[in-house]
Amino acid sequence: MTTVESPPAPPAPPTPGGRANPLVALVRNSWRQLTSMRTALVLLFLLAVAAVPGSVLPQRNVAVEKVTAYFTAHPDLAPVLDRLWGFDVYSSPWFAAIYLLLFGSLVGCIVPRLRDHTRALRARPPDAPHRLDRLPFSSSGERAGAPAEVAAALHRMLRGRRWRVVTRTAPDGALTVSAEKGYLKETGNLIFHYSLVVVLIGVAVGSWWGWHANRLLVAGPEKAFCNSLQQYDEYGLGARVSGAGLPPFCLELTGFEATYQETGQPASYTATVAVTGSGADRSSSFAVNHPLRLSGANVYLLGHGYAPVLRYTDRYGQSQTTVAPFLSKDAMMTSEGAAAFPDTNVDPKTGARDPNLQVAFEGVYLPTVPDQPPLTASAFPAERSPGIMLWAYRGNLGLDSGVPGSVYRLDGRQIANGQLKRLEPTPHLLRVGESWTLDDGTTLEFLGTRPYATLSIRWDPGEKIVLVGTAALLAGLMLSLAGRRRRVWFRVTTSGSTTIVESGGLARSDHPGFAAEFALLARGPE
Amino acid sequence: MAALSDQFLVVTLLSYLVAMICHAAEYSFGARGVIAKAAVRELAGAGGPPVSVEVGADGPAGVPAGTAPGRVDRARLAGRAAVAVTILGAAAHLVTLVSRGIAADRMPWGNMYEFVLTVTFVGVAAWLAVLARRTHLRHLGLFVTLVMVVLLGVAGMVLYAPIAPLVPALNSYWFAVHISMMCLASGTFLVGFVAAAMYLIRAGYDKGRRSFPYTLGARVPGAEALERLTFRLHAFAFPIWTFGVAAGAIWAEAAWGRYWGWDPKETWAFISWVVYAGYLHARATPSVKRSTATWIAILGWATMLMNLVGVNLFLSGFHSYSGL
Numbered sequence: 001m002t003t004v005e006s007p008p009a010p011p012a013p014p015t016p017g018g019r020a021n022p023l024v025a026l027v028r029n030s031w032r033q034l035t036s037m038r039t040a041l042v043l044l045f046l047l048a049v050a051a052v053p054g055s056v057l058p059q060r061n062v063a064v065e066k067v068t069a070y071f072t073a074h075p076d077l078a079p080v081l082d083r084l085w086g087f088d089v090y091s092s093p094w095f096a097a098i099y100l101l102l103f104g105s106l107v108g109c110i111v112p113r114l115r116d117h118t119r120a121l122r123a124r125p126p127d128a129p130h131r132l133d134r135l136p137f138s139s140s141g142e143r144a145g146a147p148a149e150v151a152a153a154l155h156r157m158l159r160g161r162r163w164r165v166v167t168r169t170a171p172d173g174a175l176t177v178s179a180e181k182g183y184l185k186e187t188g189n190l191i192f193h194y195s196l197v198v199v200l201i202g203v204a205v206g207s208w209w210g211w212h213a214n215r216l217l218v219a220g221p222e223k224a225f226c227n228s229l230q231q232y233d234e235y236g237l238g239a240r241v242s243g244a245g246l247p248p249f250c251l252e253l254t255g256f257e258a259t260y261q262e263t264g265q266p267a268s269y270t271a272t273v274a275v276t277g278s279g280a281d282r283s284s285s286f287a288v289n290h291p292l293r294l295s296g297a298n299v300y301l302l303g304h305g306y307a308p309v310l311r312y313t314d315r316y317g318q319s320q321t322t323v324a325p326f327l328s329k330d331a332m333m334t335s336e337g338a339a340a341f342p343d344t345n346v347d348p349k350t351g352a353r354d355p356n357l358q359v360a361f362e363g364v365y366l367p368t369v370p371d372q373p374p375l376t377a378s379a380f381p382a383e384r385s386p387g388i389m390l391w392a393y394r395g396n397l398g399l400d401s402g403v404p405g406s407v408y409r410l411d412g413r414q415i416a417n418g419q420l421k422r423l424e425p426t427p428h429l430l431r432v433g434e435s436w437t438l439d440d441g442t443t444l445e446f447l448g449t450r451p452y453a454t455l456s457i458r459w460d461p462g463e464k465i466v467l468v469g470t471a472a473l474l475a476g477l478m479l480s481l482a483g484r485r486r487r488v489w490f491r492v493t494t495s496g497s498t499t500i501v502e503s504g505g506l507a508r509s510d511h512p513g514f515a516a517e518f519a520l521l522a523r524g525p526e
Numbered sequence: 527m528a529a530l531s532d533q534f535l536v537v538t539l540l541s542y543l544v545a546m547i548c549h550a551a552e553y554s555f556g557a558r559g560v561i562a563k564a565a566v567r568e569l570a571g572a573g574g575p576p577v578s579v580e581v582g583a584d585g586p587a588g589v590p591a592g593t594a595p596g597r598v599d600r601a602r603l604a605g606r607a608a609v610a611v612t613i614l615g616a617a618a619h620l621v622t623l624v625s626r627g628i629a630a631d632r633m634p635w636g637n638m639y640e641f642v643l644t645v646t647f648v649g650v651a652a653w654l655a656v657l658a659r660r661t662h663l664r665h666l667g668l669f670v671t672l673v674m675v676v677l678l679g680v681a682g683m684v685l686y687a688p689i690a691p692l693v694p695a696l697n698s699y700w701f702a703v704h705i706s707m708m709c710l711a712s713g714t715f716l717v718g719f720v721a722a723a724m725y726l727i728r729a730g731y732d733k734g735r736r737s738f739p740y741t742l743g744a745r746v747p748g749a750e751a752l753e754r755l756t757f758r759l760h761a762f763a764f765p766i767w768t769f770g771v772a773a774g775a776i777w778a779e780a781a782w783g784r785y786w787g788w789d790p791k792e793t794w795a796f797i798s799w800v801v802y803a804g805y806l807h808a809r810a811t812p813s814v815k816r817s818t819a820t821w822i823a824i825l826g827w828a829t830m831l832m833n834l835v836g837v838n839l840f841l842s843g844f845h846s847y848s849g850l
Contacts, residue, residue: 037807037814038811038813038814040807041804041807041808041814044800044801044803044804044807045800045804047800048797048800048804048829051793051796051797051800052793052797054788055790055841056841061787061788062787090788203786212784261691265691265693266693267691267694268694269694287694288694288781289694289695289698289777289780289781290780291783298783300782300783302782302783456782458784460784460785463779463785466775466785467776470772470775471772474765474769474772477764477765477768481764481765481806
């Protein structure tokens, strides 16, 4: 992206022995076209327009559940949009085409500019034009002293003001002093544009060698997990990352503290974990905005919730305990979930398992049960008066069907086809420590809750490259916008016994203050 | 303190309204002397003819025949009063912000109402800073105060949210860095937008257009001065916007685990960045007409508005702090 538009492509010079190869000409002209400022501007504009659909349509890499919801809401439109990468805009071929063309245009422009600029940095300021009075700024006057002294004084003055100066002797004996300043503008401009390439490289490194995974971690030693793909609820690996190459560590949630305002608005969350397996074992706390930094992975606290602990005692007197994380659905932490007991009511004598005597509970957990009914939503997010409202189900849970289902709710198809029956029409409220005897004499006890944290474990090796690139980009940008390239010339001649100094100035970039600066310089050294 | 803040919002709004009326009075009754002088000075300063010229600042020549000198003085008085009332309004604006911050015990940038309050304050401050150095631009005040009255009115009536503490995700020192930079850049872009719009109107007027928006161009500063002001404001705001986005990315890395995630607000910040970058490039390209470049700046402000209003109200994402 040159600041000055490239001139219209000159006709291709004839190659020796005949006309230019049309293919070569086509390639050359396309390249010229691509690297022109006009094309770059159009591509910039296209990039802005192409980014819009990604903010309007749900994106898979941001919120995959919203994409699913969109498919349900618009069954006709969604597949069409999907084929156009409407739900993966930022990894779509057309988005990539735009930014790659833009970067092609950028590179095609800044490489020659770097060459020109290094040449300009080494070159001496150009000789004075013949007619200084034709320049935008000019003046002339007499000076005291011999021409050589006057020229030397001008030279010193300009050097003192950090101009790049050269004094030449013209064939007619006149002395010319040429000076130029403001090279940092172009330097900054080039730094800015090269930094954009560095940022792009950093993004690419991150997408190839980075990985991320999500995990819901319930407190307690038996719920600890280690960093391997099987342990994650959801994950994404960069193209150059293999599941075996993940750094080794294990995490156990040992504590979770949440504080709230009286209004129920959260004030702080802090999770404490025991870290093992990566060097020294240790206990670490981390919070929102303060991730846990391990070597090769960062652990972020995304959310939290409650996992009710439920003990079911079946008709043979066998007990089973489950810790079932319930997902919060509002700001007061009203949480929904299910607890399934598929391996209950197995006759201990015969070992026979009746698939129609499986038991499950579904309902809501309220950390603070409201004083007045309806008891459907929690009144406060902390556990001030915890209670759980459950429906009991008995029958075939459908877990053996092979169809993947959510652990947070029961299989709706089994309920619909009558294989799983709700035992009572209304839910039952259980307080901590209370137990509930079902119609067949089996009991469910609510033992309490354990906290859980939802964690995002991520690693992006391109981050530092992007950070350095961005810092350089900013520095270059400021130099480029603040810098002002300008040239001045002085011609010292003699007319009889008097010394005459002509001066001329040219601001090569928009510089309202140049008139004053030129006037000061033209007055000469005091 | 919260009540104090709300009362001072009314004072602020009324001050800007009065300033707007004073500007309008100056505008309607005033002579073109001031503007004409400015235009002449601009012509000389821009070095239009390539030979050095004596500055022809013989101002009174610009006063059109038939304008009584008394009227001119009264108009000038109205203009000065407008500036004074704007300064008063800015002081009340600052009190509104500070008392809101004290009442909430944090930086007053926690929701959309407070954000608009801050952006408009930065806008007024930027306008007064410009005015201190270039008094001949005073006529623009009518449009600046108009925009402020509209934005503050919307803030007070539609976006108002009671004081609430910050959610944990916002509780970080990056909050101060990121949001102050975004406010500063947005406020400057806002004044830049006013200058850009006035430049387009003035340029159209100079071309002989006399239909409605262009008639406003009769009494604003010269097109070249407006165009240069537009550029300088955008050139000032663009690096700040860049830094604000970068600071947001660093914060996002700590809070959400990734520096960039194409959240709607991030996407629109990127779109604004790209459009404003396009403006700066277009302006640096001689073959692109200045009016075309300025239209890109107008488009840039449209994307800023989309980000402020559209994204907060219609699109959900991580940046859901509007408080509505």
